Amino acid sequence: MAIVEYQQASRIYDPSRPPAVNRVSLTVTDGEFLVLVGPSGSGKSTAMRMLAGLEPIDEGSVLIDDVDVSELRARDRDVAMVFQSYALYPNMTARQNMAFALQNLKLPKAEIDQQVQRAAAMLELEPLLDKKPSQMSGGQRQRVAMGRSIVRNPKVFCMDEPLSNLDAKLRVSTRAQIGSLQRELGVTTVYVTHDQTEAMTMGDRVAVLKEGVLQQVDEPTHLYEHPGNTFVAGFIGSPAMTLIDGATVTSDGRAQLGPGHGMDLGLPREHVAKTTDQVIVGVRPESWEIVGGADGASDGQESLPLTVRLVEKLGGEAFLHCHARETESMTAAVRGHQLVLRLDHGFKDIAPDSTIHVRPKPGSSMFFHPENEINLEYL
Known part of the structure; x- marks a missing residue:
């Protein structure tokens, strides 16, 4: 030894x-x-x-x-x-x-x-x-x-x-x-x-x-x-973490997909002073939740619209490979425009080419500085 x-x-x-x-x-x-x-x-x-x-x-x-x-x-x-x-x-x-x-x-x-x-x-x-x-x-x-x-x-x-x-x-x-x-x-x-x-x-x-x-x-x-x-965030984990560039940090310390987009991404208060008016958001495949179909979020709150391209069924879980659709209220962009969701056992069948709306689960997002791309936890 x-x-x-x-x-x-x-x-x-x-x-x-x-x-x-x-x-x-x-x-x-x-x-x-x-x-x-x-x-x-x-x-x-x-x-x-x-x-x-x-x-x-x-x-x-x-x-x-x-x-x-x-x-x-x-x-x-x-x-x-x-x-x-x-x-x-x-x-x-x-x-x-x-x-x-x-x-x-x-x-x-x-x-x-x-x-x-x-x-x-x-x-x-x-x-x-x-x-x-x-x-x-x-x-x-x-x-x-x-x-x-x-x-x-x-x-x-x-x-x-x-x-x-x-x-x-x-x-x-x-x-x-x-x-x-x-x-x-x-x-x-x-x-x-x-x-x-x-x-x-x-x-x-x-x-x-x-x-x-x-x-x-x-x-x-x-x-x-x-x-x-x-x-490291994108390399470690399979499928890879979704990274969203250009999320807006509002005057009251919230991170959103754009000034006109109401979805709160859950930026911790202690991180607000560590970044500029923008932030990169990271979300793991298991940290997304589906909140609605083609008509939007079922609870009326803002969400991210996706088009399902491929459904991988692995028995106990499934992966949805989706294309992120931009809206007029969004200034942020999903890196590569591709996003993967993991659904656990008992998931409801979702057909390819269908539209779903998703949000990150509360407290699950990670945040990175828009310039040096370092996790705000370490700054």
């Missing part, structure tokens, strides 16, 4: 372009499962490879247990890597693949056999130990790759999108297995994924990256409920 520290660490491929990893400062505590998440090109895999010694560190440093490892070779860092592509030797059995690194360390055969058997038992690989990768499924190969890392008993695990090659059902079961295995071993783990569902369900904490810059690090639930800016 170990403590990992990134100290203003940067990776610069081309000095004429922004760094792939830009002055990242981050501490991974002893035994923690930290997930690096972000879209393609955000620098998450590069940041992890800098820790593993597979990418140089151009500025700053990376420390493991207070030792600067920036100049150490990968083999000298005591970091084990699990790759997306398994990277197993095809001519070796599972047993031989798992034992290979220990044989290179010239450990006694009895100790190697004990370590391999222990890892195989943890990963339920005993029936596969004498099979070659070509005789295994993708999930089995990934477990062998994990076993190869476990037998080394490293200070740090680095996992680079290890589930992306698996089918959906196998991803779920393997995800749970990795999580329970990490808790059992207690090894500090840095896990890279572009899948925010993996990030939310697996990580003790989640670090969100965008264009090489660390946006926010927090526990999954807090990250979802209190995103630091509009990027």
